[in-house]
Amino acid sequence: MTLIPDPTPTRRPSRAARRARTAAGLILSLVATLLGLLLVTFFIGRIVPIDPVLAVIGERATAAQYAAAREALGLDQPVWMQFLIYVRDALTGNFGTSILTRRPVMEDIARVFPATLELATIATIFGVLLGIPAGVVAATRPGSWIDQLVRLVGLAGYSMPVFWLGLMGLLLFYGILGWVGGPGRLDSGYEMMFEFDVPRVTGMILIDTALAGKWDIFRNAVSHIVLPAGVLGYYSMAYISRMTRSFMMNELSQEYITTARVKGMPEWRVVWVHALRNVMVPLITVIALSYATLLEGSVLTETVFAWPGLGLYITNALFSADMAAVMGGTIVVGAVFVFLNMLSDVLYRLVDPRARS
Amino acid sequence: MTAMMTWLRDPNPQSRTQARLGQMWLGWLRMRRNPLAMIGLMIVLALLLMAAWAPLLATHDPLTQNLSQRLLPPGSAGHWLGTDEFGRDIWSRIVYGSRVTLYIVGLVALTAPAFGLLIGTVSGYFGGWVDQVLMRITDIFLAFPRLILALALVAALGPGVENAVLAIALTAWPPYARVARAETLTVRSADYIAAVQLQGAGSGRIIWGYVMPMCLPSVIIRVTLDMAGVILTAAGLGFLGLGVQPPMAEWGQMISSGRKFLFDQWWVATVPGLAIFTVSLGFNLLGDGLRDVLDPRSASR
Numbered sequence: 001m002t003l004i005p006d007p008t009p010t011r012r013p014s015r016a017a018r019r020a021r022t023a024a025g026l027i028l029s030l031v032a033t034l035l036g037l038l039l040v041t042f043f044i045g046r047i048v049p050i051d052p053v054l055a056v057i058g059e060r061a062t063a064a065q066y067a068a069a070r071e072a073l074g075l076d077q078p079v080w081m082q083f084l085i086y087v088r089d090a091l092t093g094n095f096g097t098s099i100l101t102r103r104p105v106m107e108d109i110a111r112v113f114p115a116t117l118e119l120a121t122i123a124t125i126f127g128v129l130l131g132i133p134a135g136v137v138a139a140t141r142p143g144s145w146i147d148q149l150v151r152l153v154g155l156a157g158y159s160m161p162v163f164w165l166g167l168m169g170l171l172l173f174y175g176i177l178g179w180v181g182g183p184g185r186l187d188s189g190y191e192m193m194f195e196f197d198v199p200r201v202t203g204m205i206l207i208d209t210a211l212a213g214k215w216d217i218f219r220n221a222v223s224h225i226v227l228p229a230g231v232l233g234y235y236s237m238a239y240i241s242r243m244t245r246s247f248m249m250n251e252l253s254q255e256y257i258t259t260a261r262v263k264g265m266p267e268w269r270v271v272w273v274h275a276l277r278n279v280m281v282p283l284i285t286v287i288a289l290s291y292a293t294l295l296e297g298s299v300l301t302e303t304v305f306a307w308p309g310l311g312l313y314i315t316n317a318l319f320s321a322d323m324a325a326v327m328g329g330t331i332v333v334g335a336v337f338v339f340l341n342m343l344s345d346v347l348y349r350l351v352d353p354r355a356r357s
Numbered sequence: 358m359t360a361m362m363t364w365l366r367d368p369n370p371q372s373r374t375q376a377r378l379g380q381m382w383l384g385w386l387r388m389r390r391n392p393l394a395m396i397g398l399m400i401v402l403a404l405l406l407m408a409a410w411a412p413l414l415a416t417h418d419p420l421t422q423n424l425s426q427r428l429l430p431p432g433s434a435g436h437w438l439g440t441d442e443f444g445r446d447i448w449s450r451i452v453y454g455s456r457v458t459l460y461i462v463g464l465v466a467l468t469a470p471a472f473g474l475l476i477g478t479v480s481g482y483f484g485g486w487v488d489q490v491l492m493r494i495t496d497i498f499l500a501f502p503r504l505i506l507a508l509a510l511v512a513a514l515g516p517g518v519e520n521a522v523l524a525i526a527l528t529a530w531p532p533y534a535r536v537a538r539a540e541t542l543t544v545r546s547a548d549y550i551a552a553v554q555l556q557g558a559g560s561g562r563i564i565w566g567y568v569m570p571m572c573l574p575s576v577i578i579r580v581t582l583d584m585a586g587v588i589l590t591a592a593g594l595g596f597l598g599l600g601v602q603p604p605m606a607e608w609g610q611m612i613s614s615g616r617k618f619l620f621d622q623w624w625v626a627t628v629p630g631l632a633i634f635t636v637s638l639g640f641n642l643l644g645d646g647l648r649d650v651l652d653p654r655s656a657s658r
Contacts, residue, residue: 029496036497041509048513159585159637161592164612164630167619171627175620296502300593304616314505315597318512330509337502 022349030342035087037334041327042086048323095328100320105328109310113332114203115185116302116309120294122206122229127236128287134237135244136279139252140271150241157238162297166231166304173227181224183306190220228305232297236290243286247279281352288344292337384650394646400639408455417446419453419606428622439624441614447625450606451632457607458636461522461591461600462584469526470580473533474572478564480534481541492538499531504590511599521600525590529583536579540572574651582644585637592633608633 053070054061061069070076074085089095095105138150173180181187185205186194194205198212206225209218251257252275260270299311306312310329317325370376388394407414416435423444431439431447438448480491507524514520544550545568553563594600595609603610608629615626 032493033497033500036494037501040501040506044509044513155638155641156634158641159589160634161589161596161609161612161630161637163593163596163609164626164633167612167616167626168630171619171623175623292502296504299504299508300596303597314508318508318597318599321512323512326509326512330505333502333505338500341500 026342026346030338033338034335037331037338038087038090039083041331041334042083045086045323045327090331095331096324098317098325098328099322100317100325105325108313108325109328109332111203112308112310112313115205115307116295116298116311118204118206119225119229119232119298119301119307119309120291122225123232123236123294124287124291126229126233127240127290130233131237131240132244132283135241136248136271136276138241138245139248142249147245150245153234154238154242157235161300162231162235163300163304165234166228166301169227169231170304180227181220183304185224185308186217186220187224190217193217228301228307232294232301235297236294239290239293240283240286244279244283247282248275251275251279281348284347284351285344288340288347292340295333295336295340388646388650391646391649393642394649397639397642397644397646400635401643404455404459404636404639407452408459411452411456415446415449415452417449419445419450420604421445428618428625430622431624431628438628439622441611441625442618447611447628450611451608451629454606454608454611454629454632455636457518457601457605458588458591458633461518461525462587464522465526465529465587466580466584468522469529470533470576472526473530473535474537474569474576476530477534477537477539478541478568478572481538482545482560482564482568484545488538491534495531495534498528499535501528503528504593507590507594508597508599511594516599516602518601521591521594524594525587529587532583533576533579536575537569537572540575541568544568544571578644578648578651581640581647584640584644588633588637588640 053066053073053075074082077085093106095109097103098105098108101108134146134150134153138144138147141147170182174182184191193214194209194217198208198214198217201208201211205221206218209215209221252271254275257270257275260274261267265274295310298307298309299314301307302309302311303315310333314326314329314333317323317329364375365379365382367375367379370379388398416437423440426436426440426444427442429436429440429444431437433439436446436448438446438451440446441450476491476495480488480495506528507521510524510527511520514523550563550567553567558566591600592607592609592612595607596613598610598613601607601610603614611629612626612633615622615624615629618625
């Protein structure tokens with residue numbers, strides 16, 4: 001019997017090729033989502049009842065000045081051309097000039113964004129450090145008081161307005177107990193010290209003061225960030241603990257857990273080492289998502305705590321009808337949101353071999 | 358009453374209505390055993406009654422200002438929840454504020470799921486490029502931060518209840534489209550759909566009459582669970598001054614006006630927040646209960 005060689009061997013695409021295809025798909029969907037975001041903000045910008053030309057030149061301009069400004073803004077072009085210009089501007093970080101601060105919007109955003117990032121990061125750390133252990137313990141003892149507590153905390157988190165919780169926190173911990181600093185990032189005295197004595201490296205007060213060794217300012221900054229970060233962190237914790245619990249319940253019913261128990265492994269090792277390691281994979285997605293939600297939740301929280309971040313910037317711009325600043329802020333938050341979503345997806349694929357196929 | 362019960366419990370229903378009502382009765386019996394869901398139901402019913410009977414329940418006109426009685430603490434004579442900075446009765450404003458909350462929730466609950474249902478069923482039924490395009494759009498909207506987008510939209514359209522509703526609805530529909538599409542995919546290849554197709558029914562008729570009803574239960578659960586989120590978003594917009602305009606009473610906006618007196622007259626900001634919290638909690642509990650009743654997959658857990 002002779003073996004007839006297959007004339008057209010069907011070659012499976014190599015691993016690298018498959019990876020490249022997945023990566024290309026991810027990038028394509030990222031680009032599509034970002035374009036969609038720009039399209040939506042573009043249309044929102046067009047339905048504004050404020051005449052953008054008048055907003056730039058003022059009411060008393062002549063007809064010739066009006067026409068010139070209109071041309072300079074590209075408003076005499078067809079709509080699709082305007083959109084292309086808009087996309088080009090957005091890609092180069094040109095969101096126009098803020099009416100309020102008279103500076104480029106992008107410059108403003110770069111200045112305020114570290115404050116938001118600092119807040120959201122500390123809040124996520126709160127959420128992770130408290131949420132994961134709470135979720136794990138709740139899953140190992142379903143029906144116990146700690147399980148009920150996790151459920152209650154979650155339920156309250158889904159039902160309480162974040163700005164109200166912030167106000168109640170201020171009332172209790174700042175107004176009545178005096179345990180924490182009030183609104184703002186620093187006491188006004190320290191604010192001047194920070195302004196003049198501390199070199200800006202990251203724009204995040206905690207990091208910059210630690211680098212400069214200004215521990216008194218650092219301590220004051222901590223007393224100010226604890227409450228807003230705690231409030232935001234509460235929502236993060238509610239979400240993370242609930243998800244941890246349900247992932248963990250699922251994991252603990254797997255057969256390898258039974259095997260580990262049968263061969264006499266101590267229970268803490270079964271739970272905290274074997275099961276938790278597998279739960280960490282989907283949890284990464286959850287943490288990334290909650291981080292993205294916190295950036296969004298910062299709009300209301302920053303308003304309550306007079307926290308000079310992106311959220312407060314957008315709200316202030318809103319009330320001065322500073323549409324360039326509102327739209328710039330919206331695009332930046334939206335883009336960060338989209339990126340974090342994508343990142344969680346990629347991380348998931350990297351960590352879990354099962355998700356790669 | 359007993360005749361009614363036996364009719365409801367009849368294992369061999371004579372008509373479709375009887376079968377449907379019988380199923381609902383069974384679901385009700387199951388839900389009645391869940392105390393948390395019943396609390397949720399009662400809160401939601403209380404909200405409905407409060408809004409319906411607002412003129413009877415309110416002790417004062419919610420808009421009448423009385424500066425000699427401003428910032429009275431709770432328990433004051435005639436104002437059991439106190440008064441705000443214009444001397445308006447907080448209880449009466451809460452009562453009338455429930456109408457605004459219900460109005461927003463109702464409008465969003467009617468528009469967003471309807472739109473999502475349409476997109477989802479069409480997408481799932483036709484498949485192919487229609488599905489690709491529609492789901493791509495849904496994904497894009499799903500990837501947006503909801504509150505920020507609603508904020509930008511209200512900023513552009515101008516503050517007001519209708520615009521707030523529009524902004525919330527525009528950001529709320531994608532999950533319904535996803536749910537509806539998933540349900541549609543499971544029923545699309547069912548025999549009864551094939552039978553209707555053979556009888557010559559058009560796509561529109563099939564989607565409207567035979568696919569959509571199958572998607573309704575899942576969408577309704579989702580809606581109830583989302584209502585708390587809608588209330589919170591609406592309150593957030595109100596807090597930022599983008600919802601209902603003063604002097605009308607809205608809970609989020611009441612909290613915002615109470616901010617100025619937080620440390621001295623705590624009740625002005627606290628009480629409306631409790632109202633929002635209670636109502637959101639009610640919808641969350643009811644939604645959880647409904648899911649357990651209507652969704653057999655989670656009932657077994």
